[in-house]
Amino acid sequence: MNQLNQQWRLVARPDGELAAEHFTIVSAPMPQPGAGEVLVRTIYLLIPPAMRMWMNERDSYMPAQTLGEVMSGITLGVVERSNHPGFVPGMYVNGMGGCQEWFVATGEQLMPISAQAGVPLAAYRSVLDVQGLTAYCGLTEICRPVAGQTLVVTAAAGSVGSLVCQIGKKLGLKVVGIAGGPQKCAWLERECGIDAVIDYKAGEVGQRLDALCPQGIDLVFENVGGEIFDLILDRINDHARIALCGLISSYNGGVTQKTSSLMQLVNKTATMEGFLVRDYFGRYAEVIQQLQTWVLDGSLKCQIEILDGLDSIVDAMARVFHGKNQGIQLVRLSPEAGLTLLHNET
């Protein structure tokens, strides 16, 4: 086998946005699976906003990325060669394969995917995976909604936010989403059927919240942080419940939260709880089954955006942080169909 493995390596830590000087793409030898191991060809690489945090010197919920090594990455791939009885060539698998075209993993590091007809494969690394589980469990277990309550969701047209909005409607909530730009807002209202949307880029977020939430805000699913979160906290009701999912506005640095708005948690005896989806992996099968049923019956919409090639990672990240993506942002590293390696290759 004389193929090479293209790898994306972080070589300098960004101070602000990721740019060309922070990474290099190298050609490494193809990895070889040992006893009990599996060789996977990466098809999709997820570009979550948190990937930017992994590049910092300080540990986040992930250990800080080591400079010079292959960047960590959440992947969907296909088994091309297997020395493990539970995996056969052609099987699709999720894993943490990193930002590279090929990787070797143990069976325990891979999760087989049973792709259903009528569902795009990429959905199994987006709505029917971590983003879906985050949305469902964050909303139901942290916000603990009661039908009729008012829920505000930030980054509402994003992959997690748009699912939270739609699940909120299914649970009988009044859902107000905050998103950037008329196109995203129209999609949320017309396609996702949420009650009202605020285009924060058009300004007057405070006045719009007052008009759309005249009884105040009972539940918040917070993805963004910063000034908009301050405006939301100023309008919460007594005993409001806030699921703190992420603070994307702070990941490139520079954005802080007003202490006075945090005082609202005291004033309103509200509960704000940070959470990580990994705490809910025990519910994975049950929740993904429910979400898949909704995807198949057309009642849960999601959008998937795909760029091609390792060298598009920097553009993909810029799209996420500038709101150019609508829904989940993926990078495709190889085609979905077919196996690349011949069976007798060594």
Ligand SMILES: NC(=O)c1ccc[n+]([C@@H]2O[C@H](COP(=O)([O-])OP(=O)(O)OC[C@H]3O[C@@H](n4cnc5c(N)ncnc54)[C@H](OP(=O)(O)O)[C@@H]3O)[C@@H](O)[C@H]2O)c1
């Ligand atoms: N806790 C967990 O376990 C967990 C799991 C997954 C994700 N998350 C978090 O969930 C949040 C959403 O993730 P996602 O995967 O849904 O992201 P996504 O689909 O990529 O959405 C990102 C969106 O956020 C908005 N945005 C970006 N920068 C912003 C800024 N400075 N101010 C306001 N809006 C901004 C943009 O939409 P607009 O055009 O509307 O601005 C962008 O399209 C992130 O905070 C992420 O870290 C947490």
